[in-house]
Amino acid sequence: MVLQRIFRAVIMGPPGSGKGTVSALITKTFGLSHISSGDILRSNISNKSELGLLMKCCIDQGQLVPDDVMSRLILRDLRVMDHSSWLLDGFPRTVPQAEALDDAHSVDTVINLNVPFQTIKQRLTSRWTHLPTGRVYNVDFNPPKVPGLDDETGEPLVQRDDDTPDTVTLRLKAYENQTEPVLEYYRSNGVLETFTGTETNMIWPHVEAFLHKKLFSVKQKVA
Ligand SMILES: Nc1nc2c(ncn2[C@@H]2O[C@H](COP(=O)(O)OP(=O)(O)O)[C@@H](O)[C@H]2O)c(=O)[nH]1
Ligand SMILES: Nc1ncnc2c1ncn2[C@@H]1O[C@H](COP(=O)(O)OP(=O)(O)O)[C@@H](O)[C@H]1O
Numbered sequence: 001m002v003l004q005r006i007f008r009a010v011i012m013g014p015p016g017s018g019k020g021t022v023s024a025l026i027t028k029t030f031g032l033s034h035i036s037s038g039d040i041l042r043s044n045i046s047n048k049s050e051l052g053l054l055m056k057c058c059i060d061q062g063q064l065v066p067d068d069v070m071s072r073l074i075l076r077d078l079r080v081m082d083h084s085s086w087l088l089d090g091f092p093r094t095v096p097q098a099e100a101l102d103d104a105h106s107v108d109t110v111i112n113l114n115v116p117f118q119t120i121k122q123r124l125t126s127r128w129t130h131l132p133t134g135r136v137y138n139v140d141f142n143p144p145k146v147p148g149l150d151d152e153t154g155e156p157l158v159q160r161d162d163d164t165p166d167t168v169t170l171r172l173k174a175y176e177n178q179t180e181p182v183l184e185y186y187r188s189n190g191v192l193e194t195f196t197g198t199e200t201n202m203i204w205p206h207v208e209a210f211l212h213k214k215l216f217s218v219k220q221k222v223a
Helices: 019-030 037-046 050-060 067-079 095-104 117-125 165-189 200-222
Strands: 008-012 033-036 086-089 109-114 127-130 135-138 192-196
Touching: 008 019, 008 165, 019 033, 019 086, 019 109, 019 135, 019 200, 033 037, 033 067, 037 050, 037 067, 037 086, 050 067, 067 095, 095 165, 109 165, 109 200, 117 127, 117 165, 165 192, 192 200
Parallel strands: 008 086, 008 109, 033 086, 109 192
Antiparallel strands: 127 135
């Protein structure tokens, strides 16, 4: 689908709720550019940039990276995408980050994946990631064609250092304390759309139908 107007969306949800998985489906279906805060941080870590090395210990301890660092990193990337439609995944995660984003760009819609914490814990400890692209697999849900290797590049998959049971518990706490208030922020702005379920395959058709409707109404408003 070719978008006729710039469209900006955010995808939210607890760690492991399927943001990366659903983002891949959205970008494939609607042609938005995907920007993942976690992928950007992990690429800084792989490249051994000073910032990446500083942030690695926050991430491995299940804590959020400081707001000013994160906002600067993401807003810098968004500045060079001035004429693109995008989907932000993993940012904003705090109210100050949401305010920083609002100061720079208006957000058309926020997709919130509401998946129970119990479902999430099992998923994350069996997640395998292709670090250079952020493609994710799961031993049960979407295994790679060849165990341990990325389907497209044949490169090795890794388990993230922060996908251990103890760190997942800390990340879920950070989500409750720091990220849930962002849902309220967007709800009161009238842009929040929540999708509840335990399986991505059940949630995705609703997200897809919503975005079709949303993009159609955005185009009509412009016409
Ligand atoms: N069992 C199961 N695993 C899923 C489902 N949806 C996504 N996953 C897997 O759960 C893990 C977390 O998903 P991901 O998209 O990375 O979540 P994110 O942390 O919110 O970006 C990955 O290993 C996915 O392959 C699902 O419906 N069922
Ligand atoms: N917007 C953000 N603000 C602060 N820290 C972030 C942000 N995005 C990512 N991080 C850090 O990177 C880690 C991994 O993020 P991400 O890949 O989005 O994980 P998840 O799979 O938990 O949704 C987070 O636990 C956090 O430490």
